[in-house]
Amino acid sequence: MxxxxxxxxxxxxxxxxxxxxxxxxxxxxxxxxxxxxAKIVILKNGESFHHNVESSTTLACRDNTIYSAxxxxxxxxxxxxxxxxxxxxxxxxxxxxxxxxxxxxxxxIQTTLRKEINTDGFVCGDMHLHTxxxxxxxxxxxxxxxxxxxxxxxxxxxxxxxxYVLDYAPYMKTLNLQKYMSTSIGNEVxxxxxxxxxxxxxxxxxxxxxxxxxxKALFNHIREKTPKxxxxxxxxxxxxxxxxxxxxxxxxxxxxxxxxxWSWNFDAIEVLxxxxxxxxxxxxxxxxxxxxxxxxxxxxxxxITALGNSDNHSVTxxxxxxxxxxxxxxxxxxxxxxxxxxxxxIKNQKVSxxxxxxxxxxxxxxxGIGEQIDAKGKAVDFHLNVQAASWISCDRVEFLRNGQVxxxxxxxxxxxxxxxxxxxxxxxxxxxxxxAIAYGDSPTPPILQIKKKPIIPKGFTNPIWVDADSNxxxxxxxxxxxxxxxxxxxxxxxxxxxxxxxIIQHLFETKNEFVGFLSENMLSKPETTTEQKLMIxxxxxxxxxxxxxxxxxxxxxxxxxxxxxxxLEWFLNFPLSNSRLDNFKEKxxxxxxEQLSFLEREFLYVHSGxxxxxxxxxxxxxxxxxxxxxxKAGTINFDQSKGQQMILKRSFFxxxxxxxxxxxxxxxxxxxxxxxxKTISHITDNSKASIEEKIIKIPLEKRWNxxxxxIENNEAVEFSFLxxxxxxxxxxxxxxxxxxxxxxxxxxKYLTEYSPKYHGFGEALTDGLxxxxxxxxxxxxxxxxxxxxxxxxxxxxxxxxxxxxxxxxNQGAWIFLPRQVDIYISKNGRKFKKVKSKEFAIxxxxxxxxxxxxxxxxxxxxxxxxVVAHKLPKLPDWHVGxxxxxxxxxxDEILVY
Numbered sequence: 001m002x003x004x005x006x007x008x009x010x011x012x013x014x015x016x017x018x019x020x021x022x023x024x025x026x027x028x029x030x031x032x033x034x035x036x037x038a039k040i041v042i043l044k045n046g047e048s049f050h051h052n053v054e055s056s057t058t059l060a061c062r063d064n065t066i067y068s069a070x071x072x073x074x075x076x077x078x079x080x081x082x083x084x085x086x087x088x089x090x091x092x093x094x095x096x097x098x099x100x101x102x103x104x105x106x107x108x109i110q111t112t113l114r115k116e117i118n119t120d121g122f123v124c125g126d127m128h129l130h131t132x133x134x135x136x137x138x139x140x141x142x143x144x145x146x147x148x149x150x151x152x153x154x155x156x157x158x159x160x161x162x163x164y165v166l167d168y169a170p171y172m173k174t175l176n177l178q179k180y181m182s183t184s185i186g187n188e189v190x191x192x193x194x195x196x197x198x199x200x201x202x203x204x205x206x207x208x209x210x211x212x213x214x215x216k217a218l219f220n221h222i223r224e225k226t227p228k229x230x231x232x233x234x235x236x237x238x239x240x241x242x243x244x245x246x247x248x249x250x251x252x253x254x255x256x257x258x259x260x261x262w263s264w265n266f267d268a269i270e271v272l273x274x275x276x277x278x279x280x281x282x283x284x285x286x287x288x289x290x291x292x293x294x295x296x297x298x299x300x301x302x303x304i305t306a307l308g309n310s311d312n313h314s315v316t317x318x319x320x321x322x323x324x325x326x327x328x329x330x331x332x333x334x335x336x337x338x339x340x341x342x343x344x345x346i347k348n349q350k351v352s353x354x355x356x357x358x359x360x361x362x363x364x365x366x367x368g369i370g371e372q373i374d375a376k377g378k379a380v381d382f383h384l385n386v387q388a389a390s391w392i393s394c395d396r397v398e399f400l401r402n403g404q405v406x407x408x409x410x411x412x413x414x415x416x417x418x419x420x421x422x423x424x425x426x427x428x429x430x431x432x433x434x435x436a437i438a439y440g441d442s443p444t445p446p447i448l449q450i451k452k453k454p455i456i457p458k459g460f461t462n463p464i465w466v467d468a469d470s471n472x473x474x475x476x477x478x479x480x481x482x483x484x485x486x487x488x489x490x491x492x493x494x495x496x497x498x499x500x501x502x503i504i505q506h507l508f509e510t511k512n513e514f515v516g517f518l519s520e521n522m523l524s525k526p527e528t529t530t531e532q533k534l535m536i537x538x539x540x541x542x543x544x545x546x547x548x549x550x551x552x553x554x555x556x557x558x559x560x561x562x563x564x565x566x567x568l569e570w571f572l573n574f575p576l577s578n579s580r581l582d583n584f585k586e587k588x589x590x591x592x593x594e595q596l597s598f599l600e601r602e603f604l605y606v607h608s609g610x611x612x613x614x615x616x617x618x619x620x621x622x623x624x625x626x627x628x629x630x631x632k633a634g635t636i637n638f639d640q641s642k643g644q645q646m647i648l649k650r651s652f653f654x655x656x657x658x659x660x661x662x663x664x665x666x667x668x669x670x671x672x673x674x675x676x677x678k679t680i681s682h683i684t685d686n687s688k689a690s691i692e693e694k695i696i697k698i699p700l701e702k703r704w705n706x707x708x709x710x711i712e713n714n715e716a717v718e719f720s721f722l723x724x725x726x727x728x729x730x731x732x733x734x735x736x737x738x739x740x741x742x743x744x745x746x747x748x749k750y751l752t753e754y755s756p757k758y759h760g761f762g763e764a765l766t767d768g769l770x771x772x773x774x775x776x777x778x779x780x781x782x783x784x785x786x787x788x789x790x791x792x793x794x795x796x797x798x799x800x801x802x803x804x805x806x807x808x809x810n811q812g813a814w815i816f817l818p819r820q821v822d823i824y825i826s827k828n829g830r831k832f833k834k835v836k837s838k839e840f841a842i843x844x845x846x847x848x849x850x851x852x853x854x855x856x857x858x859x860x861x862x863x864x865x866x867v868v869a870h871k872l873p874k875l876p877d878w879h880v881g882x883x884x885x886x887x888x889x890x891x892d893e894i895l896v897y
Contacts, residue, residue: 019078019103020076020079020103021076021077021078021079021102021103021104021105021106021107022074022076022105022106022107023077023101023107023109024073024074024106024107024108024109025068025072025074025075025110026072026108026110026111027068027086027088027110027111027112027113028071028110028111028112028113029071029112029113029115030113030114030115031114031115034071035070035071035072036071036088036113036180037067037068037071037088037147037150037151037180038067038068038071038087038088038092038113038151039065039066039068039086039087039088039151039152039447040065040068041065041066041084041087041446042064042065042066042077042082042083042084042085043064043083043084043085043446044080044081044082044083046083048063048064048446049064049082050063050064051064051066051075051077053066053075053076053077055141055143055144055315056073057143057175058070058072058073059073059075060140060144060145060147060148062139062314062316063315063316064316064446065315065316067144067147067148067152068147068151069147069150069151069175070176077101079101079102079103080100080101081098081099081100081101082098082099082100082101083097083098083099084096084097084098084099084109085445085447086111086447087113087447087448088113088151088152088153089151089152089154089321090152090324090354090388090389090392091115091116091117091124091153091358091389092113092114092115092116092153093113093114093115093389093390093391094113094389094391094447095111095112095113097111116387116389116390117358117387117388117389118387118417119326119332119358121332122326122327122328122329122352123155123156123326123327123329123332123334123337123342124153124154124156124321124324124325124326124327124354125154125155125156125157125158125324125325125327125342126149126154126156126157126309126312126320126324126325127158127186127197127199127231127233127307127309127325128158128160128197128233128235128273128309128311128312129145129149129157129158129159129160129309129310129311129312129320130145130160130161130162130188131144131159131161132313132314132812132846132848133846134162134164134166134846135161135162135164135812136162136810136811136812136813136846136880137162137313137812138313138315138317139313139314139315139317139848140312140313140314140315142166142168142171143171143175144315145312146168146171146172146175146177146181146183147175148312148319148320149181149320149321150175150177150180150181152319152320152321152322154321154324155181155182155334155337156181156182156183156184156327156334156337156342157182157183157184157320158183158185158197158199159183159185159187160186160187160188160197160199161187162188162190162195162812162880163187163188163189163190163207163880164187164207164880165185165186165187165201165203165207166185167183167185168183168185178335179334179335180335181334182334182337184200184339185200185201185202185203186198186200186201187199187201188235189210189218190210190242191210191211191212191213191218192211192213193213193214193215193244193247193248193261194234194235194237194243194245194247195235195236195242196218196222196233196235196244196266197231197233197235198222198226198230198231198232199230199231199233199343200227200229200231200343201226201227201230202226202227205225205226206225208221208222208225208226209221213261214261215244215248215259215261215262215263216261216262216263217261218263219263219265219266220263223265229340229343229344229347231267231268231343232265232266232267232268233268233269233270233307234269234270235270235273235309236270236273236274236278236279236290236311237250237269237270237290237293238279238286238290238293239273239278239285239286240285240287245288245290245293246287246288248261248262248263250262250293252289252292252293253296253501253505253531253538254296254502254505255293255295255296255297255299255300255302256300256505264304266304267304267305267346267347268304268305268306268307268346269290269294269304269305269306270290270307270308270309270311271294271306271307271308271353271460272307272323272353272355272458273290273308273309273311274311274312274318275310275312275318275319275322275323275355275450275452275455276318276452276453277308277323277355277455277456277458279291280458282604284602287604292531294306296403298403298433298463299403299477299478299498299502300476300477300478301474301476301477301478301479303349303463305346305347305348305349305462306351306353306460307325307346308324308353308354308355309323309324309325310322310323310324316450317451318450319450319455322355322356322455323353323355324354324355325354326351326352326354326358326360327342327345327350327351328345328350328351328368328369328370329341329342345370348370348371349462349463350368350370350462351369351370351461351462352369352459352460352461352462353459353460354459355455355457355458355459356388356389356392356440356444356448356455356458356459357387357392357394357439357457357458357459358387358388358459359384359385359386359397359436359437359438359459360385360386360387360461361383361384361434361435361436361461361464362382362383362464363381363382363383363434363466364380364381365381365383367464368464369463369464372464372465372466372467372474373464373465373466373467374467374470374472375466375467375468375470376470379425379426379427379428380426380427380428380466381425382399382423382424382425382426382434382464383421383422384397384409384420384422384423384424384436385418385420386411386418386420386421386436386438387418387419388417388440388457388459389417390415390416390417391415391444391445392440392444393440393441393442394411394419394438394439394440394457395410395411395439395441396408396410396438396439397411397420397436397438397439398436398437398439399424399434399435399436400434400436401426401432401433401434402432402433402477402496402498403498404497406426407424409422411438419438428466428468429468430468430469430475430480430496431467431468431469431474431476431480432465432466432468432477433463433464433465433474434464434466435460435461435462435463435464436460437458437459437460437461438457438458438460439456439457440456440457440458441456443455443456444456444457477496477499477502478502480496480499481499481502481503482502482506484499484503486507486512486514486518487514489503489507489514490518490521500522500532501532501535504518504522504535504539505539508539508542508543515539515543516547516548516551519540519548519551520551520554523536523551530563530564530633534563534564534567537552537555537564537567537568537571540552541571541572541574541575541576541577542575542576543577544575544576544577549572549575552568552572555568556568561635562633562634562635562663562665562720562722563600563603563604563633563634565691566600566603566663566691567600569691602722602723603634603663603722614627614630615627615629615636615648615649615650615721616628616649616650617646617647617648618647618649619644619646625649628648630720630722634720634722635718635719635720636648636718636719636720637718638718638719645710645711645712646710646711647708647709647710648708648709648719648721649707649708649709650706650707650721651704651705651706651707652700652704652707652723653703653705654700654701654703654705655761655767655778656761656763656767657700657701658699658700658702659697659698659700660697660699660705660723661695661696661697661723662695662696662721662722662723663694663696663721663722664709664720664721665686665687665694665718665720666686666711666718667685667687667718668685668711668712669685670683671683671684671710671711671712671719672709672710672712673696673707673708673710674707674708674710675698675705675706675707675708676701676705676706680699681696687718737770738768738770739768739769739770740768741893741895741897742794742798742897743766743792743794743865743894743896744767746766746792746793746795747792747793748763748765748766748790748791748793749790749791749793750789750790751789751790751866752783752786752787752788752790754783754788755781755783755784755888757782758775758776758778758780758782758888758890759781760778760779760780760781761778764778764779764781764891764892764893765781765792765891765892765894766792766893766894767779767893768893769893770892770893771851771890771892771893772851773810773850775808775810775813775815779892780808780890780891781890781892782888782889782890783869783888783889783890783891784886784887784888785871785885785886785887786871787818787869787871787889788818788868788889789866789868789869790866790867790894791864791865791866792865792866792867792894793829793863793864794863794865794896795863796863797827797861797863798861799859799860799861800825800859800860800862800865800896800897801857801858801859801897802855802856802857802858802897803823803836803855803856803858803867803894803895803896803897804853804854804855804856804893804894804895805821805853805854805856805867805869805891805894805895806851806893806894806895807821807851807852807854807869807889807890807891807892808849808850808852808890808891809847809849809851809852811843811846811847811849811879812846812849813888814881814888815887815888815889816872816887816889817840817852818869818871818872818889819839819870819871819872819873820837820838820839820840820869820870821840821854821856821867821869821870822834822867822868822870823835823837823856823866823867824865824866824867825860825862825864825866826864826865826866827863827864828864829863829864832864832866835856835858836856836858838854838856842872842876843876844876844878845878846878851892853895865894865896869889869891871887871889872887873885874887875887
């Protein structure tokens, strides 16, 4: 190296560095005029700006966000115009400032924030928090986790890494955060039957055994191994693959389970999970509503506490404390929180859950959330108080009895923190429970946003229980429902809609002759909800006799929503009274079980309002593409615009040439379907056709596909389109990286079989598409507890200069680099010669997830290339699965040049 090069390089570095502006910031608490933990979010040109600021001893930084443990700090940013947002969680005001920063200059920026809502008598906690350090997921170190919690205004944080007992206390002391937040020790016991947070824990005691698969045995074991006051919290209880409610047979309509391994020995459930608020409504991986499960629990007098937690593994992908729990406390000083008092408050349902809106409620002034009041034959006065910071929307508050809305309050737009302060007086005729729910109608501003989806504010309370007959105990709604005579069922259900599922369950289970008449009557009533119709369809399908089948078939003649139509067709083709396997064998030529299952799942999700499946619309007068959205019924309803052409489109990226199976229902006189400009088919009004005629096939190319629906001479008022088998389609938001090499599209012989769960559609190793860190995207193939051994046939002898093997490491998910990778070549496919080999050190600690392309350079003639990746003999001692033979090898593209 020239002696003149190094000084020049340093000068160049200083010049580049000097282009940045230096920002010193300070965020003050209005009441104390002192700096406090808070956050900054940076926008440029109205979009999120990735600042590239690194975390430090007092800062936690990712993407566009800077969290400060002290409310003060310094960062550098390129010259330019920026919009700076300041905040401290959902209880405080926010402020925005516009700044123009010049090169090499230093700026002082400051703001003052005030607490806008009154939470006296409650402390806010998040009881589901992770770190990359000890869970292996996400990216947050322990220090970053605690800084982000304090800056979001949390007052109590519980450590719940996967199968790991972590004490935050030493880190809190180092960060000097004790006066802002208390912490407790916990563990997310992550099992094959679900994930269960347990807290508070003694770190000196033995950890719970996460290998137990029996619910009763697991909960008993946890209570034996932990302090007497331990909370057992069921996390995301309807998640596929880690779903206690599904694996142990909890009925989504009736709230009961007959599974021999079901146990009620838990204290709380996450009704809201993650900042995306999973659990409130059904979703593809969360098929049934946990909110409805929890309502069923209360109606059976199972006083399980509803909670909301962030389940945060990262600094900004989710937001710590969103959602959060407001827990009854005798102190509002975070440093003086009494852990045992908080635990008892959770066990006794003294909790209000918030994703931006704080809802409080008392009965007759003296009885709060979670408590029981003796009505003494008199009306009960419920005082409802709903608060939200000035920048958070709240447009509706519902007051519920036994899960049924009995009063709705429309909230006018205002920046006042108190959105509702009123008394609702009611005479309670039988033992009941009451709650309140508040909804916002607008997404939160950039200070409280994540990439995945907008955050729509929400808040709800746990129940207040009312003993109507003053006998000192609560008769459950279930018991009240089933004691009525069958001929009184209609009057009871009409007066108390909350009894409907339990009366139906009881009559069907007791095989009462009244069920046929009751079903027909219920299905004919316009006020019967879609959920109730699906419940009746299912129970008639279980019954399976000619009378039940006749009732189901009679429904086919009525106007049904797509969800009702699909579910009805499913139950008629696969009656639950018989063996589903036998029925499938008999009827597989008529209709596919898989198709109907996809339809049911997709329509249930859309109907729930969990997501807006959008299409883009073109009309002549629009002059541009505008988004339109499916209704909760799964349809788009257009205004009357006779004689006008409309075009709807959606775009997909297909992993390979493929057919998209979709459901299309329309009453338009003519719909032309095109993909990438090619006409696929013409469909006329099919609103009265069979479901089989509404299932269409759209050929997809191995690339971006733009599907258009051209509606001619529009007289239609309804249009519905849903993809129902899209396992080969990648979300349009994902970055697709295509590569070209000699082995693209070449056949592979698998000498060891990949896992059916991570199959990569049988061709991921040579499909020309590179995998990302999302190991479940099916761009990877995975081998569990065995070597990977494959042979690629190049089709002819070629001079091969280089082979690259794409590997993934995600140790928290038990995915490790192989112990060794060997490359063999052959000209005839029988005799192979090893040409290259590479060993990998066994890691000594948890490392970030990474993709590694292992390069093997040589110049040899070959027709066949064999790649062998050797598994780890066992998981290392520091890993949560230490000693296990269960590590994974994940391979994506094998690139040949």
